[in-house]
Amino acid sequence: MNFYDYLSFVYGALSTVGVSFVAIIVGIPLGLGLALLRWARIPVFGKCAYLYVSIVRSCPAVTLIMLIYFGLPQFGISLNPFVAALISFSITATAFNCEIWRSSLLAFDRSQYEAAQAFGMTRWVRFRHVLLPQIWRSSIPGLINEMTLLVKNSPAISVIGLLDITRAAQRIGARTYEPIPPLLLGFAIYIIIVMLLIELQKRLETRIRSAGI
Amino acid sequence: MNAIANPKPATTDTVLRVQGISKSFGDNHVLKDISFDMQKGEVVSLLGPSGCGKSTLLRCINWLEEPDAGHIRLNSERMGYAGSGAKMNDTQLSQMRSRIGMVFQHFALWPHMTVLENVMASPVHVQKRDRKEVENEARAVLKRVGLEDKMDMLPSRLSGGQKQRVGIARALAMKPEILLFDEPTSALDPMLVGEVLEVMRDLAADGATMVIVTHEMKFARQVSSRIIFMDSGHIIENRSPEDFFDHPQTDKAKTFLHSVQYK
Numbered sequence: 001m002n003f004y005d006y007l008s009f010v011y012g013a014l015s016t017v018g019v020s021f022v023a024i025i026v027g028i029p030l031g032l033g034l035a036l037l038r039w040a041r042i043p044v045f046g047k048c049a050y051l052y053v054s055i056v057r058s059c060p061a062v063t064l065i066m067l068i069y070f071g072l073p074q075f076g077i078s079l080n081p082f083v084a085a086l087i088s089f090s091i092t093a094t095a096f097n098c099e100i101w102r103s104s105l106l107a108f109d110r111s112q113y114e115a116a117q118a119f120g121m122t123r124w125v126r127f128r129h130v131l132l133p134q135i136w137r138s139s140i141p142g143l144i145n146e147m148t149l150l151v152k153n154s155p156a157i158s159v160i161g162l163l164d165i166t167r168a169a170q171r172i173g174a175r176t177y178e179p180i181p182p183l184l185l186g187f188a189i190y191i192i193i194v195m196l197l198i199e200l201q202k203r204l205e206t207r208i209r210s211a212g213i
Numbered sequence: 214m215n216a217i218a219n220p221k222p223a224t225t226d227t228v229l230r231v232q233g234i235s236k237s238f239g240d241n242h243v244l245k246d247i248s249f250d251m252q253k254g255e256v257v258s259l260l261g262p263s264g265c266g267k268s269t270l271l272r273c274i275n276w277l278e279e280p281d282a283g284h285i286r287l288n289s290e291r292m293g294y295a296g297s298g299a300k301m302n303d304t305q306l307s308q309m310r311s312r313i314g315m316v317f318q319h320f321a322l323w324p325h326m327t328v329l330e331n332v333m334a335s336p337v338h339v340q341k342r343d344r345k346e347v348e349n350e351a352r353a354v355l356k357r358v359g360l361e362d363k364m365d366m367l368p369s370r371l372s373g374g375q376k377q378r379v380g381i382a383r384a385l386a387m388k389p390e391i392l393l394f395d396e397p398t399s400a401l402d403p404m405l406v407g408e409v410l411e412v413m414r415d416l417a418a419d420g421a422t423m424v425i426v427t428h429e430m431k432f433a434r435q436v437s438s439r440i441i442f443m444d445s446g447h448i449i450e451n452r453s454p455e456d457f458f459d460h461p462q463t464d465k466a467k468t469f470l471h472s473v474q475y476k
Binding site: 115117119120125130133134 | 275277303304307308309310311312313315317319321322323324325334335338339340383384387
């Protein structure tokens with residue numbers, strides 16, 4: 001492998017991490033929003049959230065990204081591939097994160113939420129000081145797990161011509177007739193990214209324990 | 214029935230005025246035209262068979278349930294409706310509620326906060342008082358309920374009786390104008406009931422205005438200035454504890470006292 005091969009790995013890693021990172025940043029709060037709509041049993045919106053999650057969950061990453069990249073131009077919206085990838089991964093992350101938040105909400109004891117109401121806490125204070133700290137704590141393992149899945153689904157972006165880690169490995173292997181070394185290098189990069197996420201999980205969990213929030 | 218509905222006009226000492234409260238859940242009429250007053254320093258025990266509407270009445274007082282009809286006035290301010298007659302918004306309602314302390318049957322402590330944080334939460338986040346000052350007061354209140362050595366623990370490490378004493382301390386920390394107790398000892402082991410009743414007795418002696426839903430008849434008799442007996446959504450007796458326990462007037466009350474084996 002030459003210098004340009006390594007460079008394409010760096011490029012691939014950046015787009016993998018970039019797409020995953022944006023999807024995480026978008027997906028966590030939007031997923032929480034959808035989960036809250038269902039939790040609060042808001043009639044029409046709760047049903048919409050349910051439909052959204054059901055439809056998105058049944059669409060494979062590759063299919064969704066192609067639908068967005070090739071489908072939206074039919075409606076006059078043309079996208080560059082990277083933006084299409086960001087949108088597609090954010091849509092998926094939102095749906096899956098919604099279910100993770102929702103499982104924490106289902107386990108949350110509503111009586112102490114009502115106590116917060118009786119003690120004069122406004123909706124926002126109840127959310128911020130009673131609900132969120134508790135569901136955040138119980139959602140962290142699921143959310144981090146979903147992040148690792150996002151990273152590992154990222155090869156899907158290569159179907160619309162973007163370079164990710166696996167695609168970089170594949171291209172190098174095809175040129176050098178030695179597919180294994182670049183694939184192992186790609187694998188090593190995935191390991192590093194996932195290890196970093198696991199480290200993040202550990203830190204978040206110990207921070208919560210010591211802060212007692 | 215009318216004889217016991219607000220017999221006198223409200224005075225400046227009237228902390229709570231409940232007028233004609235009705236509440237239904239579907240076809241189930243839980244409260245039917247409930248009226249009573251409470252003066253400052255009064256301790257009223259709400260008694261009655263289960264399902265008679267006692268807990269719903271408490272929950273209507275602080276608007277956790279919105280009554281279908283009737284008025285609740287806290288120190289002559291109407292609960293749930295702003296001066297203009299419009300329904301209160303979230304902030305206004307929260308301000309009203311913060312003037313009423315509530316103690317729950319199943320404690321409903323916030324499990325992610327330490328004992329001290331539980332007690333400090335509402336004064337800091339709702340009443341927006343100075344954190345340092347609140348902390349000093351919270352420590353004093355916790356000392357009063359005998360939990361000075363548990364302040365930094367999470368509620369899950371406490372016994373039921375200790376949890377409920379935190380629940381009481383949490384309510385006291387807001388300096389409420391009235392305290393509502395919703396079966397505060399019903400979820401406790403019999404041997405832990407005493408420590409909670411002790412704290413409540415102390416509060417009553419100290420002049421707190423309290424409404425207590427309870428099944429502890431002896432306690433109700435000793436500590437109450439008045440007993441309100443409810444049956445099927447009506448108040449059917451509203452009298453002094455001696456009168457009520459020694460000379461119940463209605464058959465319903467007689468049956469009730471007999472069934473709880475009060476002698």
